[in-house]
Amino acid sequence: MKINNHKVVSENASEKITQEKTGNKGGTMTPGFIIIHFTAGRSAESSVEWFKNPGAGASAHLVIGRDGKITQLIDFNMKAWHAGVSRWAEHVGFNNFSIGIELDNPGRLKKEGGKYIAWFGKEYPEENAVEAIHKHEDTPSYWHSYTEKQIQTCLEACKVLMQKYPTIKEILGHDDISPMRKNDPGPLFPMENFRARLLGRHDDTADIFKITTNGTNLRRGAGTDHSVIRQLSKDTEVEFIKSEKGWFYVFIAEKPNDGEDVLYGWVHNSLVRK
Ligand SMILES: [Zn+2]
Structure with missing residues (x-):
């Protein structure tokens, strides 16, 4: 596949790509992020119909079916309504600068x-129900699996997007940017693998953020109920490892002067910037 005039087009017969239209969109934008979602719906077709419904107030750039079929609803240089209230590091309101990809998945x-039932009442076979712990939760639950074709197609779409739009610097889940509201794409989406393959970061190209505020608490867990390890001063450099519930787990790249050897901990994501 490739991108022409802000639309994805197939390059061979095995790539099934359809263009649809929706009024659920905003003005032009420059994509800086890709956000991955699941539809929490019955089928790719029903999700596409929902995103075309003016009453939905929601949309995405792409919907990817379980068979790998892509439906594009909005050009990549236009705003879709996929992110809602959202923030990550210093970035707020992701509809304004991100491409939303929805994977058909209940x-x-x-x-x-002995039955596995989606929130909308449909029953699914046991082989599609995988037990896993969501990164924002403490106990396991059942999640519907993705198909290999769907994940491969999503990876391919992300690759061509990042080639076409060099402004894209990050790929995140909806649960990274709206951790209190959203659990998609959930624990079965291989986000770490995607980030490693698409962002191409290795040990020698660390993802560095800076602390924005003097006295920022470095905590033992993702939340204010966890105790403080130490306080960090403004402009301390921290290396991003992962995010949970709106908190960043970081490595303190700049070794503290007082000899404390605890160099990992959690900071709230509103207190760091690139
Ligand atoms: Zn979502």
């Missing part, structure tokens, strides 16, 4: 008497 499944 999301979390509830196990009831």
Whole structure:
């Protein structure tokens, strides 16, 4: 696949790509991020229809079906309504600068008497229900699996997007930018693998942020109920490892003077910037 005039187009017959239109969109934008979602819906077709419904107030640039079929609803230089209230580091309001990719997937499944049931009541076979712990939660639950074709297509789409738009510097989940509201794409999406392959970061190219405020607490866990390890001064450089519940788990790249050897901890994501 490749991108022409802000639309994805297929380069061979095995790539199924359809263009649709929706009024659920904003003005022009320059993409700086790709945000991955699951639809929490019944099918790719029903999600596409929902995103075309003016009453939905929601949309995405791409919907990827379980068979790998791509439906594009909005050009990549226009705002889609996929992120809602969202923030990550110093960035707020991700609809204004991100491409939203939705994967057809019903999301979390509830196990009831040997049946695996989505929030909208549909029952799914046991082989599609995988037990996993969401990174924002403490206990396991069941999640509907993705297909290999779907993940491969998503990876390919991200690759061509990043080639076409060098302004894209990050790929994140909806649960990274709206951790209190959202759990998609969830624990079955291989985000670490995607980030490693697409962002190409290795040990020698660390993802460095700076602390914005003197006295920023470095905590033992992702939340104010966790104790403070030490306080960090403004402009301290920290290396990003992962995010959870709106907090960043970081490595303190700049060794503190007082000889303390605890160099890992959590800072709230509003207190760091690139
Ligand atoms: Zn989402």
